Each structure stands twice: as structure tokens, then as C-alpha cells.
Amino acid sequence: MNACRICGEKSIVEFFDFARQPLSNSFADAAAGGREFAFRLAAGFCTGCTMAQQLEEAPRDRVFPADYPYRSSESAGSRRHFTEAAKTLIATELTGSDPFIVEIGSNDGIMLRTVKEAGIRHLGVDPAKDAAELAAAEGVRVRVGLFAEPTALEIRAADGPANVVYSANTISHIPGIESIFDGVRALLAPGGVFVFEDRYVSDIVENTYFDQIYDAHFYLFAVRSVQAMAARFGFDLIDAEHLPVHGGSIRYTVARSGERRPRASVGEFLARERERNLSDPDVYRAFGARARATCGNLTALLRDLRAAGRSVVGYGATAKSATVTNYCGIGPDLVPFICDSTPAKQGTLTPGSHIPVRPPEAFSRPYPDYALLFAWNHAEEIMAKERGFRDAGGKWILYVPDVHIV
Numbered sequence: 001m002n003a004c005r006i007c008g009e010k011s012i013v014e015f016f017d018f019a020r021q022p023l024s025n026s027f028a029d030a031a032a033g034g035r036e037f038a039f040r041l042a043a044g045f046c047t048g049c050t051m052a053q054q055l056e057e058a059p060r061d062r063v064f065p066a067d068y069p070y071r072s073s074e075s076a077g078s079r080r081h082f083t084e085a086a087k088t089l090i091a092t093e094l095t096g097s098d099p100f101i102v103e104i105g106s107n108d109g110i111m112l113r114t115v116k117e118a119g120i121r122h123l124g125v126d127p128a129k130d131a132a133e134l135a136a137a138e139g140v141r142v143r144v145g146l147f148a149e150p151t152a153l154e155i156r157a158a159d160g161p162a163n164v165v166y167s168a169n170t171i172s173h174i175p176g177i178e179s180i181f182d183g184v185r186a187l188l189a190p191g192g193v194f195v196f197e198d199r200y201v202s203d204i205v206e207n208t209y210f211d212q213i214y215d216a217h218f219y220l221f222a223v224r225s226v227q228a229m230a231a232r233f234g235f236d237l238i239d240a241e242h243l244p245v246h247g248g249s250i251r252y253t254v255a256r257s258g259e260r261r262p263r264a265s266v267g268e269f270l271a272r273e274r275e276r277n278l279s280d281p282d283v284y285r286a287f288g289a290r291a292r293a294t295c296g297n298l299t300a301l302l303r304d305l306r307a308a309g310r311s312v313v314g315y316g317a318t319a320k321s322a323t324v325t326n327y328c329g330i331g332p333d334l335v336p337f338i339c340d341s342t343p344a345k346q347g348t349l350t351p352g353s354h355i356p357v358r359p360p361e362a363f364s365r366p367y368p369d370y371a372l373l374f375a376w377n378h379a380e381e382i383m384a385k386e387r388g389f390r391d392a393g394g395k396w397i398l399y400v401p402d403v404h405i406v
């Protein structure tokens with residue numbers, strides 16, 4: 001039996017085995033030909049500390065290479081979200097004299113741009129060199145590399161302690177999470193806070209977002225499991241806020257143990273998670289069964305459409321789509337290409353499933369009969385942008401919370 005990466009207990013119950021999967025962002029490797037890296041993607045639930053986590057670990061230097069193609073500022077929704085996140089931190093936590101904020105996983109600098117414009121001292125840390133260069137070109141201070149205690153000590157020596165360490169969609173990606181907490185402990189000023197956002201396992205389970213499980217997403221956080229994790233590393237969870245992004249996320253705020261009193265939100269979330277039986281392994285097993293049914297229904301629909309001579313194109317070459325295409329067995333025979341606005345993904349092939357990625361302009365030449373929306377978390381924005389598709393009689397296929405056509 002696997003030991004929990006948080007509490008060390010050998011009490012993990014496996015709830016889903018996706019078998020061998022490629023790395024979700026290895027578009028260039030897929031296009032280059034040759035053997036692609038693969039690992040066993042399986043998820044389990046710790047009956048000790050309640051943390052949902054993967055049972056095998058894909059190496060992080062492969063998961064987040066220098067040419068990691070995801071760009072946080074690719075969607076208008078995401079740009080709005082991070083501008084708001086920065087404004088909130090500026091108004092609440094960065095109010096002292098000459099405050100300093102460090103972001104772990106700053107990507108193309110989308111959040112720190114607002115901080116920079118407010119004249120606040122900041123530093124982004126990210127191993128993805130290409131994304132970091134985009135941040136630097138926008139005037140954001142950035143350091144290329146992984147965040148851990150030695151990095152934190154160097155930053156503190158050069159810039160002083162940080163009032164806020166912030167991170168979005170990154171902390172749940174790091175299996176050896178103690179290195180993050182060691183770094184945060186070394187870097188935070190007294191009374192400072194560590195604020196991080198990640199997808200919420202309650203939303204994932206409730207809506208059968210099985211595609212939120214892929215190499216990068218090592219942990220699936222709940223308020224209860226994050227509270228246990230924070231306590232293990234000497235921190236208190238002092239606030240939790242639900243966010244609509246990525247199908248539902250939580251912004252967690254933690255502080256050194258005993259430094260701040262937890263807000264009512266923490267207790268409220270814990271009560272709701274108890275009502276939803278989020279600590280019961282059966283809830284996760286039922287989620288797995290629904291995910292298998294979705295895959296069966298989706299491939300059956302795509303085969304029927306192909307048999308009926310209908311054309312289908314994918315929209316959004318998301319990291320999530322690697323799980324859908326590879327686990328469900330969807331290749332270019334069912335979806336001949338996927339449109340995506342990210343320049344670094346265009347002209348490549350999707351990891352494992354080898355579906356060509358084309359720019360959004362290819363979508364209307366001519367419009368297909370159906371579009372399979374892999375970027376369902378950006379549905380409103382994409383459907384508005386592509387309203388000509390509907391006007392031409394096109395229909396969207398969605399597979400969350402179940403397979404349906406709109």
C-alpha cells in the first residue's frame with residue numbers, strides 16, 4: 001500500500017486507475033515523434049488525513065520543462081480573475097510600508113503585472129523559462145527556477161521577508177509539498193500570509209470533472225485536507241474562499257500557527273464537506289464509476305456522429321484533454337484536429353492521442369457540424385467568441401457534468 005505524501009500513513013484507498021498516460025503538456029514531444037514519456041496515472045484517498053492524491057509521480061522537471069506551453073493570460077476570464085486577485089491582496093495584505101510579495105509559479109506574470117503597476121515590490125518564481133521571459137518583458141521581476149527553502153533564503157537575503165507568498169494552480173502540483181512549506185516558513189515576515197488557489201475536490205467529485213486528474217495535478221485539495229496539511233507543517237488555515245474559476249477552486253489563506261485567528265469561513269466549509277461525505281472513500285469510488293460511464297457515452301456519441309457522416313472538431317487543447325483523449329481512446333479518427341489560441345501549441349500534436357492542434361482560424365474553414373469543447377471551463381467566453389458557429393447551425397458537445405449537446 002502507498003504511504004500518504006502528506007501524513008505518511010499507509011492508508012490510501014485507490015479510487016481511479018487511468019492506466020498509462022502521457023504528460024499533459026508535452027505537445028512538442030508528441031509532435032517530434034519518437035517515444036513519449038508515460039506513467040501510471042492513478043488517484044487515491046488517504047483515510048488518515050483525507051488528502052486525495054496520485055499514487056505514482058511523474059518527474060516534475062518533465063511536467064514543468066523550460067518550454068511549458070500553458071499561458072495564464074490566454075483567456076479574458078483568467079486575466080480578469082488575476083487582476084482582481086492582485087487588487088484584493090493589495091487592499092488587504094499589502095498595506096504596510098514598502099510591502100513585498102512573492103508568487104510561486106508566476107507563469108507569464110499575469111497577476112504580478114497589477115502589483116507592479118501599483119508600485120509594490122514583488123518577485124515571481126517559475127521554472128518555465130519561456131513563460132518567465134514573457135513576464136519579464138512586461139516589466140515583472142522574475143526568477144527562473146523552482147521554489148524551495150534554499151531559494152526562499154536567497155530571496156529573503158536579497159529582498160527581505162515577504163508579507164505575502166501567493167500561488168495559483170501550482171501548490172497542488174508539487175508532490176514534495178514540504179519543500180514549499182519550508183520555503184514559505186523561511187520567507188514570510190512575522191504576521192505574513194501564504195495564499196494559494198487550487199481546484200476544489202468537492203466541485204470535481206460533484207460534477208465528475210475526471211479530466212482534472214492528470215500528471216500536474218498531484219493533489220486534489222479539500223478544505224479539511226488542506227487544514228491537516230497546513231497543521232502538519234506548522235501553519236493554521238485561517239480563511240477559505242470559493243472561486244468560480246476552473247469549474248470551482250478555493251483560495252486558501254494560511255499563517256504561522258497561532259499568529260492569526262481562523263475566520264468563520266473555515267468552519268463553514270468543514271461543515272459542508274462533512275455533509276457531502278467528502279471523507280468517505282465510497283464518494284470517490286462512485287465518482288470513478290461516473291467517469292467511466294462518461295467516457296463510454298462520449299466515445300459512443302463520437303462514433304455515431306462519424307458513422308452518420310457528421311464532422312467534429314475539438315476546441316481547446318487543454319491539459320485536461322490529455323486525460324479525456326487518452327483514457328477514453330479519442331484520436332484523430334474521431335476528432336481530426338483541435339483549435340487552440342496558444343501559439344506554442346499550434347502546429348503540434350496532442351500528447352499521446354496525437355490530434356493535430358491548429359489556430360482558431362481553422363475552426364470556420366468550414367465550420368464543423370459539432371465542436372467538442374475540451375476547454376469547458378471557458379465555455380461562456382469561447383461560445384461568445386465563436387457565436388458564428390452556432391449561427392451556422394453548429395452544436396457544442398460537452399462531457400461535464402455528463403455528455404450533452406448544446
Ligand code: JHZ
Pocket residue numbers: 070074075076169170216217246315316317318319320321339340341342345360375376377378381382385
Ligand atoms: P485551461 C492548465 O490547465 C494547466 P488547462 C495547469 N496545470 C492548471 O492547473 C490550469 O491550467 C489552471 C485555449 N483557449 O485554462 C487556451 C482557446 O483556444 O482550461 C488553452 O490552451 N480559446 C497549470 O490547459 C486552453 O484553451 C479561448 O478563447 O486544462 C484552456 O486551458 C480560450 C479562453 C482558451 O487550462
